[in-house]
Amino acid sequence: MAKIYTTPSCVYCKMAKEFFAKHGIAYEEKNVAQDVSARDEMVQKSGQLGVPVIDIDGQIIIGFDQPRLAELLGIK
Amino acid sequence: MYDVIIIGGGPAASAAAVYVARKKLKTVVITESFGGQSQVSDDIQNWIGEKSISGFDLAKKLEEHVRSFSDVVEVKMPERVLGVRSIKCNEATHVCDFEVKTEEGNIYEGKSMILAAGARRRKLGVPGEDAFNGKGVAYCSTCDAPVFAGKEVAVVGGGNAGLEAVVDLFPYAKKIYLLARGDALKGDPITQEKIKNHPQVEIIYNAETQEILGDKFVNGVRYKDVKTGEEKIIAVGGVFVEIGSVPNSEMAKDLVELDNYGQIKIDSKHASTSHPGVFAAGDITDDPYKQNNISAGDGVKAALAAYGYLQKRAKQSPAAEK
Ligand SMILES: Cc1cc2nc3c(=O)[nH]c(=O)nc-3n(C[C@H](O)[C@H](O)[C@H](O)COP(=O)(O)OP(=O)(O)OC[C@H]3O[C@@H](n4cnc5c(N)ncnc54)[C@H](O)[C@@H]3O)c2cc1C
Numbered sequence: 001m002a003k004i005y006t007t008p009s010c011v012y013c014k015m016a017k018e019f020f021a022k023h024g025i026a027y028e029e030k031n032v033a034q035d036v037s038a039r040d041e042m043v044q045k046s047g048q049l050g051v052p053v054i055d056i057d058g059q060i061i062i063g064f065d066q067p068r069l070a071e072l073l074g075i076k
Numbered sequence: 077m078y079d080v081i082i083i084g085g086g087p088a089a090s091a092a093a094v095y096v097a098r099k100k101l102k103t104v105v106i107t108e109s110f111g112g113q114s115q116v117s118d119d120i121q122n123w124i125g126e127k128s129i130s131g132f133d134l135a136k137k138l139e140e141h142v143r144s145f146s147d148v149v150e151v152k153m154p155e156r157v158l159g160v161r162s163i164k165c166n167e168a169t170h171v172c173d174f175e176v177k178t179e180e181g182n183i184y185e186g187k188s189m190i191l192a193a194g195a196r197r198r199k200l201g202v203p204g205e206d207a208f209n210g211k212g213v214a215y216c217s218t219c220d221a222p223v224f225a226g227k228e229v230a231v232v233g234g235g236n237a238g239l240e241a242v243v244d245l246f247p248y249a250k251k252i253y254l255l256a257r258g259d260a261l262k263g264d265p266i267t268q269e270k271i272k273n274h275p276q277v278e279i280i281y282n283a284e285t286q287e288i289l290g291d292k293f294v295n296g297v298r299y300k301d302v303k304t305g306e307e308k309i310i311a312v313g314g315v316f317v318e319i320g321s322v323p324n325s326e327m328a329k330d331l332v333e334l335d336n337y338g339q340i341k342i343d344s345k346h347a348s349t350s351h352p353g354v355f356a357a358g359d360i361t362d363d364p365y366k367q368n369n370i371s372a373g374d375g376v377k378a379a380l381a382a383y384g385y386l387q388k389r390a391k392q393s394p395a396a397e398k
Pocket of ligand 1: 195
């Protein structure tokens with residue numbers, strides 16, 4: 001399942017979650033504000049410190065990159 | 077050929093779009109996104125009519141309002157404008173058509189334009205800033221503060237944005253260095269109070285940031301004390317850059333007059349620029365107050381002025397309007 005690394009106050013995280021919801025795609029949310037090990041996992045996977053980070057089967061998207069998300073999720 | 081081309085999707089552009097739509101002008105709105113700069117804000121408390129609204133909800137409302145006029149207003153999003161210019165000018169009447177080019181490779185032509193592309197965060201322009209962007213260098217404290225839990229960080233900028241970043245970091249960062257260029261802070265007194273005697277905060281005055289240091293991630297920042305000329309390094313895991321904004325006016329620099337800060341000069345009565353038929357509103361202009369409501373109001377002015385211009389233009393050159 002796709003993972004979305006988020007913080008509660010991040011607008012682009014909300015947009016990313018909405019994008020998944022709108023297309024009926026399940027995801028697991030990891031709130032890095034609460035979960036330090038999730039934060040470290042996110043930093044390790046993405047090599048950077050910004051949210052959101054989205055992990056789709058090991059493919060890492062940094063930020064709410066809608067075109068890339070659509071491509072990886074096969075949404076037209 | 078559109079009657080009006082609106083560039084932007086913030087409060088200025090959205091307000092302009094609503095007003096030209098109600099005048100039934102054939103319009104295209106070209107923007108990277110809706111909502112504008114305060115989209116990242118958790119809580120906007122001064123959007124008139126809303127005691128509290130998140131930037132996210134404001135963005136949605138603006139977009140919905142604009143899209144409700146789909147009979148006359150086309151929305152091109154996400155699309156990034158690279159440049160605008162005049163084409164086919166009538167030497168006698170100074171009436172021109174305009175052309176807008178986008179990164180996506182599209183070209184739009186219009187009889188008038190409203191430039192409302194707002195502003196973006198100012199960068200420090202020091203070594204290390206780009207290399208460590210996202211790797212400890214951050215521009216959105218509301219978004220990224222929690223990622224710096226337990227770390228020591230620096231905030232650059234002694235104005236409101238800098239002070240608010242410090243407040244955003246309170247619940248997370250172990251220690252916050254605030255680097256201010258002057259010998260006093262400039263932000264709101266209430267926020268200054270909050271941070272001045274806070275045990276987590278150390279304010280460093282007269283500090284000019286020189287370089288952001290790091291290896292894989294940021295591990296320090298080098299600054300110069302402008303009073304003594306001494307250079308110092310502090311060890312931090314993050315640097316939040318909060319030093320104001322720059323107008324997104326590059327696209328129009330060969331068409332309209334800009335001031336020394338790159339802001340489009342407007343006659344604030346009519347939102348008109350130095351070029352007839354080109355109007356501008358919001359943070360892209362030299363209007364001194366950069367606020368959502370003001371940008372929206374200026375957008376309305378630009379729309380009504382564009383409408384007036386188009387009516388006059390139709391009278392002057394009826395043949396060209398066919
Ligand atoms: C963090 C933060 C919090 C704020 N909080 C408040 C607040 O609480 N209350 C308040 O009144 N003001 C607030 N402000 C100020 C307010 O956001 C601005 O004054 C306002 O957004 C300006 O609106 P605008 O429409 O002129 O431009 P912007 O909001 O900057 O919008 C510009 C739009 O143009 C688009 N764009 C830019 N370049 C291009 C291009 N080349 N091609 C296509 N599209 C482009 C962008 O995507 C954006 O949609 C805040 C600002 C920030 C940064």
